[in-house]
Amino acid sequence: MKINTYKDKSIESLMKMEKTTIAATSVFAGILTVLFVVTILLTIKKGFTPFLVIPFSLLPLLGLNFVSLKEIRKELSIRKTAL
Secondary structure, three states, X not given: OOOOHHHHOOHHHHHHHHHHHXXXXXXXXXXXXXXXHHHHHHXXXXXXXXXXXXXXXXXXXXXXXXXXXXXXXXXXXXXXXXX
């Protein structure tokens, strides 16, 4: 079972983590989108290349960032309703 590490943090640090996670996730999603486009264009132009695997292997990291953001928001909402 996974231990929730967000319970030990203050509201201010959770809000800062939320902002940081949103920024990092959006930058990563943008870079990953560009990587998909470049890889698809490279595949169309030169045929299959091993670089096609890279964007698909990095895609689960984007999902993990969304899960982490969801957990932070959940902990923040619990604390705001408790106040």
